[in-house]
Amino acid sequence: MQTGSQKTGTRKPGATKLTKLTMRSLWSLCALWFKSSSLAVALIVIAGASTVRLRGSDPGTGDWPMWGGTPDRNMVSAMKGLPTEWDLKTKKNIKWMAELGSQSYGNPVVGGGMVFVGTNNERMRDPKQGGDRGVLMAFRESDGEFMWQQTHEKLASGRANDWPYQGVASSPLIEGTHIYYTSNRGVVWCLDVNGFRDGKNDGPVTDEKLTGQFDADVIWSFDMMEEVGSYPHNMSNSSPVVFGDLIYVSTSNGQDESHVNIPSPKAPAIIALNKNTGKLVWEDNSVEDRILHGQWSTPSVGKIAGVDQVVSAQGDGWVRGYEALTGKKLWEFDTNPKDSVWPKTRNEVIGTPVIYEDKVFIANGQDPEHGEGVGHLYAIDATRRGDITQSGRVWHFDKIRRSISTAAIADGLLYIPDFSGFLHCLDVKTGQEVWTHDMFAAVWGSALVVDGKVYLGDEDGDVTILQAGRTKKVIAEMNMGSAVYATPVPAHGALFLNNRNQLFALAANAGTK
Numbered sequence: 001m002q003t004g005s006q007k008t009g010t011r012k013p014g015a016t017k018l019t020k021l022t023m024r025s026l027w028s029l030c031a032l033w034f035k036s037s038s039l040a041v042a043l044i045v046i047a048g049a050s051t052v053r054l055r056g057s058d059p060g061t062g063d064w065p066m067w068g069g070t071p072d073r074n075m076v077s078a079m080k081g082l083p084t085e086w087d088l089k090t091k092k093n094i095k096w097m098a099e100l101g102s103q104s105y106g107n108p109v110v111g112g113g114m115v116f117v118g119t120n121n122e123r124m125r126d127p128k129q130g131g132d133r134g135v136l137m138a139f140r141e142s143d144g145e146f147m148w149q150q151t152h153e154k155l156a157s158g159r160a161n162d163w164p165y166q167g168v169a170s171s172p173l174i175e176g177t178h179i180y181y182t183s184n185r186g187v188v189w190c191l192d193v194n195g196f197r198d199g200k201n202d203g204p205v206t207d208e209k210l211t212g213q214f215d216a217d218v219i220w221s222f223d224m225m226e227e228v229g230s231y232p233h234n235m236s237n238s239s240p241v242v243f244g245d246l247i248y249v250s251t252s253n254g255q256d257e258s259h260v261n262i263p264s265p266k267a268p269a270i271i272a273l274n275k276n277t278g279k280l281v282w283e284d285n286s287v288e289d290r291i292l293h294g295q296w297s298t299p300s301v302g303k304i305a306g307v308d309q310v311v312s313a314q315g316d317g318w319v320r321g322y323e324a325l326t327g328k329k330l331w332e333f334d335t336n337p338k339d340s341v342w343p344k345t346r347n348e349v350i351g352t353p354v355i356y357e358d359k360v361f362i363a364n365g366q367d368p369e370h371g372e373g374v375g376h377l378y379a380i381d382a383t384r385r386g387d388i389t390q391s392g393r394v395w396h397f398d399k400i401r402r403s404i405s406t407a408a409i410a411d412g413l414l415y416i417p418d419f420s421g422f423l424h425c426l427d428v429k430t431g432q433e434v435w436t437h438d439m440f441a442a443v444w445g446s447a448l449v450v451d452g453k454v455y456l457g458d459e460d461g462d463v464t465i466l467q468a469g470r471t472k473k474v475i476a477e478m479n480m481g482s483a484v485y486a487t488p489v490p491a492h493g494a495l496f497l498n499n500r501n502q503l504f505a506l507a508a509n510a511g512t513k
């Protein structure tokens with residue numbers, strides 16, 4: 001275990017070797033809870049005599065079926081017994097490891113006995129599908145065996161829409177036997193979790209060219225570039241979220257490579273698709289031609305003061321709330337000071353909104369390629385209507401740096417890292433800072449709060465585990481061998497985490513002692 005002071009940071013603006021952004025899930029990534037207070041009570045009871053009442057966002061099934069675990073995206077789990085130490089060399093607490101491509105910006109999700117993660121094609125598993133591609137890989141949860149994959153050739157338009165070697169950056173959504181995600185080509189896919197291994201080609205799509213046991217069984221697909229005219233800037237990354245029969249995806253519509261033109265100002269920022277048919281149900285383009293850069297935030301869903309809302313952070317730096325079923329816009333909030341100037345002080349939003357107790361928590365920031373800078377974190381009263389930039393501002397925290405991370409909220413505290421490498425712990429009611437921890441490296445992912453601990457990875461490949469609560473205490477730090485852009489997720493007593501090129505299942509009492 002190394003201490004933070006021994007690490008060398010990579011936090012100089014523009015100094016990152018990272019190719020391009022992403023927002024993985026990181027974008028992705030986050031939390032939710034508040035589905036039903038009775039469930040919360042049950043989870044607290046299950047938590048038993050613990051002195052820390054951890055209200056988990058996960059529904060208690062043991063799966064982690066989407067970015068954030070639940071539609072409110074609050075990255076908090078009531079799970080117990082996860083490992084707090086592991087060692088890649090001795091294999092201590094390493095249940096299994098699977099090889100991914102060379103860059104993996106998708107965050108793992110777990111459901112149906114499978115683990116799914118987005119990556120690129122540098123770990124080619126089928127010579128018939130060679131070259132640079134985005135890849136969704138499926139592994140068996142119990143032992144990490146590779147089950148099947150879907151690959152996507154890069155768009156002919158190149159880096160303008162589909163940056164080389166970035167792969168699939170969406171974190172999938174698993175519901176029952178279906179999995180939903182966005183490919184590097186801006187296509188929303190619905191696949192059969194079990195592929196062709198169930199002996200059936202499930203429809204409506206049944207004309208797949210590849211139908212072997214390692215190939216994907218397509219249910220439907222929706223091409224956002226063809227169907228709604230989106231022009232994704234550099235990459236498509238949205239992680240779908242579900243409400244009833246609808247799934248919601250942001251389009252990544254943005255500028256072209258000139259960083260001046262918006263080729264498709266009439267394309268929506270967010271769309272709702274019928275999850276059974278893939279048909280477009282509603283779309284919204286409140287952003288119009290005011291996109292600062294791209295649109296890489298991913299939407300959240302929650303019941304706010306009795307109204308089911310989908311909340312979406314968009315390319316003009318505003319966050320918007322919609323009636324989930326109809327797409328009727330309910331409110332909008334500007335995350336930038338009026339006197340800010342893009343790209344120096346005005347930011348886009350890449351992190352995911354977290355919905356918690358009728359409020360929305362969101363930080364702004366910029367594409368990692370833009371380096372460090374000032375950021376803003378807000379608590380927004382989402383029961384208000386109209387332009388709520390003033391009326392809905394519960395609190396504003398301006399000591400955060402640019403952030404592409406998503407908040408985790410538990411026991412009255414909010415945890416969120418920034419791209420400069422600081423993990424902030426705030427009082428969720430007041431927005432007052434409780435403590436800050438310096439990771440000494442850029443942070444792309446988000447914090448997971450589970451079993452009284454906070455887990456966070458960084459660009460140096462370190463995963464730091466801190467004690468949750470008002471007193472800062474570092475419990476452990478482990479290095480994963482390459483940059484960790486993802487967020488650890490819990491499922492069935494194991495922790496799933498990918499670095500740039502490998503997927504790990506970590507579990508107490510696994511591997512060599």
Ligand SMILES: [Ca+2]
Pocket residue numbers: 192194195196197198199200201202217
């Ligand atoms: Ca099938």
Ligand SMILES: [Ca+2]
Pocket residue numbers: 201202203204205206207208217218219
């Ligand atoms: Ca099929």
